[in-house]
Amino acid sequence: MTLRRPCLGLPAGRPCPARRATTSRRCPDCQRSWEQARNQARPERRTAAYRRHMAVSKLAWIAEHGPLCVGYGAQPPHLVAPDQLGMDHVTSLASGGDPLGPLVGRCAPCNSRKGTR
Numbered sequence: 868m869t870l871r872r873p874c875l876g877l878p879a880g881r882p883c884p885a886r887r888a889t890t891s892r893r894c895p896d897c898q899r900s901w902e903q904a905r906n907q908a909r910p911e912r913r914t915a916a917y918r919r920h921m922a923v924s925k926l927a928w929i930a931e932h933g934p935l936c937v938g939y940g941a942q943p944p945h946l947v948a949p950d951q952l953g954m955d956h957v958t959s960l961a962s963g964g965d966p967l968g969p970l971v972g973r974c975a976p977c978n979s980r981k982g983t984r
Contacts, residue, residue, distance in 0.1 A: 878904035911966035924970045925954050936974040939981045947974045959983045 874883035874894040878901050887894040893901060906913050928935075934949040955973040958964030961983035973981070 877901065911960065917966050920967050921954050928954065928972045932972065935972055936977055937971050939973065939977040942977055951975065953978055955981065
C-alpha cells in the first residue's frame with residue numbers, strides 16, 4: 868500500500884488549489900508550476916552548457932588535485948570523499964560572477980559557510 872499525503876502546493880507556500888493527495892511531494896499540476904518558478908529564478912543554472920561545465924570541471928579538479936576541498940575561513944584544505952566534493956564559483960553568481968567562470972572544489976559544509984561571498 869502506498870502512502871498518500873497532501874500536496875505541498877504551489878511556489879511561495881501557496882496551497883494546492885485542488886487539495887489533492889499524492890504519493891510524491893506535489894501533485895503533477897503543482898510540480899509543473901513549482902519547476903517553472905524555480906527555472907525562472909535561476910536560468911543560468913538550467914542550461915546544458917552550465918551542467919556540462921560543472922561536470923567537466925569536477926573531473927578535471929579531481930584529476931589534478933584529488934578529492935581536495937579548498938576549505939573556507941578557519942577550515943584548512945582537506946580531503947573528502949569524491950562524491951562529497953562539489954564545485955563552487957570563485958566569484959559567486961550572486962556577486963556578479965560568470966556562470967561559466969572558474970570553479971574550485973569545495974565540500975558542502977565549506978560551501979555553505981562561504982555563502983554568497
